[in-house]
Amino acid sequence: MSHQARIFSGNGSEYLAAKIARNFGVELGAVKATRFSDGEIGVEFLESIRGDYVFLVQSTFAPADNLMELLLMIDAARRASAYKVIAVIPYYGYARQDRKDRPRVAIGSKLVANMIMAAGADRVITMDLHAPQIQGYFDIPVDHLDSSAVFIPFIEKLQLENLTFAAPDVGSTNRVREVASYFNSEMVICDKHRKRANEIASMTVIGDVAGRDVVLIDDICDTGGTLAKSAALLKEKGARTVRAFCTHPVLSGKAFENIGDSVLEELVVCDTIPLRPNAPDKITVVSVADLFAVAIRNAFENKSIHSLFVHSHRK
DSSP: OOOOEEEEEOGGGHHHHHHHHHHHTSOOOOEEEEEOTTSOEEEEESSOOTTOEEEEEOOOOSSTHHHHHHHHHHHHHHHTTOSEEEEEESSOTTTTOOSOOSTTOOOHHHHHHHHHHHHTOSEEEEEOOSSGGGGGGOSSOEEEEOTHHHHHHHHHHHOOSSEEEEESSGGGHHHHHHHHHHHTOEEEEEEEEEEETTEEEEEEEESOOTTOEEEEEEEEESSSHHHHHHHHHHHHTTOSEEEEEEEEEOOOTTHHHHHHTSSOSEEEEETTSOOOSSOOTTEEEEOOHHHHHHHHHHHHTTOOOGGGOGGGSOO
8 A cells, every 4th residue: 555645734834834845746735724703723634634644734833723723633634544644843832841940830842742642643843942852752753853954055155254153042052063063163152141031131252252253043033132132242242243043933022123123144044933024134034845845755755864964964
């Protein structure tokens, strides 16, 4: 019996799923999400998926309806006798709640993993989890893609002469070190202390950036406050230019204002989350559609995804 690969999308990620399907070489499948008068969501596949590999593309950014829609699609696909159900989650929301760092708080990323498994997913394909160890919250295979596969070629085209990479906080150190190693470049760290979520109390730079073209790398840009403050501090320390590369453009609150008014030359983000209208000209979007299309094909054909990790091939 031969199995087909089918790609469907929730409402939150249809813009990206259409590009993934096109790059994969199939039509985006027909699925309908409806709402009852009280706001309750219902999901229905409009074509047979019996015996197929079903890839469900949906980022779980706010509101929580996107997550609920994904869970319902997984359950519907399982009940429609799909052979395998793969959740393709370009942006895995609740990933910042990855540990119990204070008394009496939830570990949201583990809870979300439990719900995805309980709904019936056989595999997860995602990108740049806030903490890589979140993969261990799943008891099913997780393909964890790396945005450096699209960021590194972009940085190479900039042809910056005095390239130095910067981690906007200690938690980003490993991610930034991988890219810096690829370019054989130096790295600095912007060490920050927070009063509370989304509010920075103080920040210092560990390392020398005088006369350097600095590239900040992070997984999430939320309010843009950290990036704006990091960029200003790096310029104060003598950096010639400062750019930022962030995988997931959450960009909530006053993010557009913070980025637009910052000393950043440019903020480059991926299309894992749709960019809201009226974004500042400083924000550039690069697509991860081809990367996910290849990952989906390799998962469907039982091939390795190692070749998708550009930074594994050192210069």
